[in-house]
Amino acid sequence: MSTNVPTPSLGIMKKQQGERKFQLSRHAPSEDLAFFIRHYWLVSWDLTGQAPYTQHVIPNPCVNLVVEPGKSAIYGPGREKFGQYLEGKGWVFGVKFKPGGFYPFVKQPVSTVLERPIGIDEVFPFDVRELEREIWAATDTEAQIAIVEQMIREKLPAKDDQVALVNEMVERIGEDHEITKVEMLCERYGIHIRSLQRLFDQYVGVSPKWAIRIARIQHAAETVDLSRAHDWSKLSMDLGYHDQAHFIKDFKSIVGQTPEAYAKKD
Known part of the structure; x- marks a missing residue:
């Protein structure tokens, strides 16, 4: 156990x-x-x-x-x-x-x-x-x-198939960096965007757009933590960003500082 x-x-x-x-x-x-x-x-x-x-x-x-x-x-x-x-x-x-x-x-x-x-x-x-x-x-x-x-x-509920579906979606978001937009997730699972948004609101508490964004920033922070040398352009491309500026903006909005500043801070 x-x-x-x-x-x-x-x-x-x-x-x-x-x-x-x-x-x-x-x-x-x-x-x-x-x-x-x-x-x-x-x-x-x-x-x-x-x-x-x-x-x-x-x-x-x-x-x-x-x-x-x-x-x-x-x-x-x-x-x-x-x-x-x-x-x-x-x-x-x-x-x-x-x-x-x-x-x-x-x-x-x-x-x-x-x-x-x-x-x-x-x-x-x-x-x-x-x-x-x-x-x-x-x-x-x-x-x-x-x-x-x-x-x-004592409060254990019955299993809910939607839980398994949502969990699979979030795991896929974390593993597949090519999923950069909600529409891509909709296409993978054959679900309408409004239905997906309602599903996440009900079961997860945050939007699928937020889940995608936070997964990318988590991966970026962990990559920075584990590496001595940093190629910000390559990292942003690896995470599916079209430009480095967008990646830096997203990173700063969550972490509170730019990737470069985060890498230098003790």
């Missing part, structure tokens, strides 16, 4: 630098929950005697259930990078739902349900403070996962 899965950055900016400040592990869900859940993640840190550290993350089209002392909630896809402030000693446990995987639990358009963080107890029959205490008291990660999975199973 808790076998570690590979840890690509998945939007974690400057991951190698951050891992000197915190520990991250990801774990696969049990088979009966894998239709809805991508993985569990656990971040812990001990910066005792050190300066605080902010880890920035590029958003992705997934809903996350986050358990953190005094801050537990369910969060939808963001619109721009966000920062996790790490200070002293602490931990965060998360459930990353697959794209579309959270909708069957609420049966409301994810775009409207998650305009703000919502309480875990608004969706799952569990006292939030008790959940935090149980996760903290658990002896290991497997025990933590078992607690969360028991809670989720």
Whole structure:
């Protein structure tokens, strides 16, 4: 149940630098929950005697259930990078739902349900403070996962074919850099653009155009993080941009700085 899965950055900016400040592990869900859940993640840190550290993350089209002392909630896809402030000693446990995987639990358009963080107890029959205490008291990660999975199973919905379709679409967007426009996705799946937009609004909470855009920027940031030399023209072409200026504009709108500035920043 808790076998570690590979840890690509998945939007974690400057991951190698951050891992000197915190520990991250990801774990696969049990088979009966894998239709809805991508993985569990656990971040812990001990910066005792050190300066605080902010880890920035590029958003992705997934809903996350986050358990953190005094801050537990369910969060939808963001619109721009966000920062996790790490200070002293602490931990965060998360459930990353697959794209579309959270909708069957609420049966409301994810775009409207998650305009703000919502309480875990608004969706799952569990006292939030008790959940935090149980996760903290658990002896290991497997025990933590078992607690969360028991809670989720009490509200487990029937499988929804649209979840599988949406998840396949988002995976294809991430893997196929030739998909640069919503119309291309429509053509691949034989679906009208309005129908696709409604599907994403209901199940994912963001537009397919945003999902395409964010996948390209995630890939760009990870490429920059893993390389010493940078050819911005080639990278923009590899990501399907027609010109470098458009790529730089998109990158800056999400990351907050140009690719060149991001590459130089410590």
